[in-house]
Amino acid sequence: MTRWLFAPVPKARIAAFRTLVYLFVPLDLVLFSAWIRGHGNLPGSLYRPLVVGRLLHLPTPTHLIVDAIYYTLIPLSLLAATGRAHRLLGWAVFALYFEWMIIAMSYGKVDHDRYALLVALAVLPTAGRARHGDGIPTEAGGFALRATQIAVICTYFLAAIAKLRYGGLAWLTGATLTRSFIRRGTLPARWLLRIPGFTTVSQVCIVGFELLSPIVFFVKPRTRYLIVAGFYLFHLLTFCLITISFIPHQIAMAGFLPLEKVTPITWLRRRRAGRNGRTAPAEVTTTNPATSGEA
Amino acid sequence: MERLSTRGRVLRVAAVVVFGALTLAGTFRGDDTLFPFAPFRMFSTADKPNEPVLALHTDGIDTTGRRIELDERNAGVRRAEIEAQIERFKADPSLLHSVRESYAARNPGKPPLVEVDIVEVRHHLRHARPTGDVTEVVLARYRP
Numbered sequence: 171m172t173r174w175l176f177a178p179v180p181k182a183r184i185a186a187f188r189t190l191v192y193l194f195v196p197l198d199l200v201l202f203s204a205w206i207r208g209h210g211n212l213p214g215s216l217y218r219p220l221v222v223g224r225l226l227h228l229p230t231p232t233h234l235i236v237d238a239i240y241y242t243l244i245p246l247s248l249l250a251a252t253g254r255a256h257r258l259l260g261w262a263v264f265a266l267y268f269e270w271m272i273i274a275m276s277y278g279k280v281d282h283d284r285y286a287l288l289v290a291l292a293v294l295p296t297a298g299r300a301r302h303g304d305g306i307p308t309e310a311g312g313f314a315l316r317a318t319q320i321a322v323i324c325t326y327f328l329a330a331i332a333k334l335r336y337g338g339l340a341w342l343t344g345a346t347l348t349r350s351f352i353r354r355g356t357l358p359a360r361w362l363l364r365i366p367g368f369t370t371v372s373q374v375c376i377v378g379f380e381l382l383s384p385i386v387f388f389v390k391p392r393t394r395y396l397i398v399a400g401f402y403l404f405h406l407l408t409f410c411l412i413t414i415s416f417i418p419h420q421i422a423m424a425g426f427l428p429l430e431k432v433t434p435i436t437w438l439r440r441r442r443a444g445r446n447g448r449t450a451p452a453e454v455t456t457t458n459p460a461t462s463g464e465a
Numbered sequence: 466m467e468r469l470s471t472r473g474r475v476l477r478v479a480a481v482v483v484f485g486a487l488t489l490a491g492t493f494r495g496d497d498t499l500f501p502f503a504p505f506r507m508f509s510t511a512d513k514p515n516e517p518v519l520a521l522h523t524d525g526i527d528t529t530g531r532r533i534e535l536d537e538r539n540a541g542v543r544r545a546e547i548e549a550q551i552e553r554f555k556a557d558p559s560l561l562h563s564v565r566e567s568y569a570a571r572n573p574g575k576p577p578l579v580e581v582d583i584v585e586v587r588h589h590l591r592h593a594r595p596t597g598d599v600t601e602v603v604l605a606r607y608r609p
Contacts, residue, residue: 208541213563220500278549280497282505308467313477328492329505337511344511345593349518352588
């Protein structure tokens with residue numbers, strides 16, 4: 171079990187995942203969940219503090235607080251995307267984004283599409299120093315990705331449990347998808363509503379896939395990538411039908427992929443070195459004592 | 466290979482156990498207030514296949530008499546948040562003044578709202594498919 175939990179991954183994968191996650195955070199603030207910023211304009215009477223907000227004595231969000239987090243988080247996250255000062259910047263981004271999420275979820279509606287991203291942000295500062303193109307395997311990095319993967323699969327599996335807890339078996343034959351298709355469905359969704367039994371069959375398939383999702387940890391890499399591709403396809407279909415993107419979850423799910431094989435940074439470095447008339451620096455393959463040991 | 470120290474491993478396993486236990490406890494026994502350990506309950510309620518689907522929308526009427534549907538972009542209101550606190554708005558429609566102010570802050574120069582309504586639209590169903598019948602009811606109305 172611990173061998174599985176700490177299965178090493180190349181440092182380059184951590185560097186790539188770090189860049190992806192920390193570049194996503196500003197995009198999320200500005201683009202994907204721009205509505206959160208609007209909470210700064212809402213009166214305190216609509217604030218419904220979460221348990222964590224009460225335990226930490228967090229203040230009721232105001233325009234000033236929301237803007238302060240917004241304008242601090244964006245540059246800090248961009249800096250963190252470089253991989254420098256990974257602990258200091260990583261923890262700062264985690265703390266600010268967590269508070270941003272608390273502000274988001276403290277007005278009566280709680281979403282679960284960010285659980286895995288929050289876990290990714292919590293573990294990335296512990297993943298150790300990592301450079302793009304660095305092939306040295308790291309256990310701290312392996313754990314960070316494994317924890318993120320577990321959170322991704324928890325999001326599916328425990329969503330099925332919640333459906334059975336709140337909806338019971340009636341969820342399978344109920345009108346939940348019909349409801350979402352009517353309330354926020356696109357044209358194709360409205361068209362699909364005309365097919366008798368379509369939503370019921372889809373609901374059975376959704377719960378089935380959610381309950382079976384942990385299988386991804388017990389299959390060979392090739393099958394695993396196919397299953398993860400299936401997850402991405404599911405979110406693409408969901409977006410096309412009810413415009414729910416689950417994009418933060420999808421970013422965290424990239425922790426399943428061999429991201430080190432996408433190498434724009436290494437390519438840029440080589441290109442720059444080539445322009446300067448020097449040979450490209452070889453990929454680091456030896457252990458640097460300064461960076462080994464616990465992250 | 467960069468290995469973890471025993472201390473590093475123990476701390477990480479302990480964190481997995483603690484956060485895993487909190488997540489499971491939230492899923493089986495908790496509620497939304499426990500975020501980030503709240504149940505993963507988006508789309509988890511079972512809607513009855515022969516009862517109407519209810520959808521709320523928030524409308525504003527400006528000084529020119531134009532009816533505008535208020536949303537995240539133009540007024541910073543999310544339908545799910547209005548739905549979650551609908552009983553409060555029904556009991557005290559004056560709470561909607563914040564929506565009016567939020568609209569004014571986001572749309573400088575546009576005519577102000579003279580009315581904010583929360584409207585419930587009922588889409589009637591049979592065997593989990595819409596019959597095409599739709600009715601509308603105003604649940605809360607605020608006029609400054």
